[in-house]
Amino acid sequence: MALQPDRQTLKLQAINALDQARTNLRGGWAEAREHWRPRNIIRERVEKHHIAIAVGSVVAGFLAFRWLFADRGSVASGAAPRRRSITSFLFNGLWGIAREPLLALATQQLLPIVLPFISKYMSQFQAPHQTSNPE
Secondary structure (H helix, E strand, C coil): CCCCCCHHHHHHHHHHHHHHHHHHHHHHHHHHHHHCCHHHHHHHHHHHCHHHHHHHHHHHHHHHHHHHHCCCCCCCCCHHHHHHHHHHHHHHHHHHHHHHHHHHHHHHHHHHHHHHHHHHHHHCCCCCCCCCCCC
């Protein structure tokens, strides 16, 4: 017949197991928090789908340009040219006001994400560094 551990030993083993479980759970939460951080999610998606993002951006820009500056057809009234000129006036004014802050914000936010990709790509074309030994 095997000896049964006393009650105090069982209690200490349960407390140690609970403490270990809490430690594991805390580490899992930290890992999950890091994995689901928006900056990391965006960085992973850009790494994985950089070509699709570039193509989609070009297509969206083309469609937006066509929509903003498209000829609306021949309309008997003068409302279409007037609407187009008002839209152009507002768009040009807003772009003139917002261009500098938007470019600064885009540079500040996108440069840390894009520069590693560019340097990694450019490092493929660099010649290996050769040390010269004067002999």
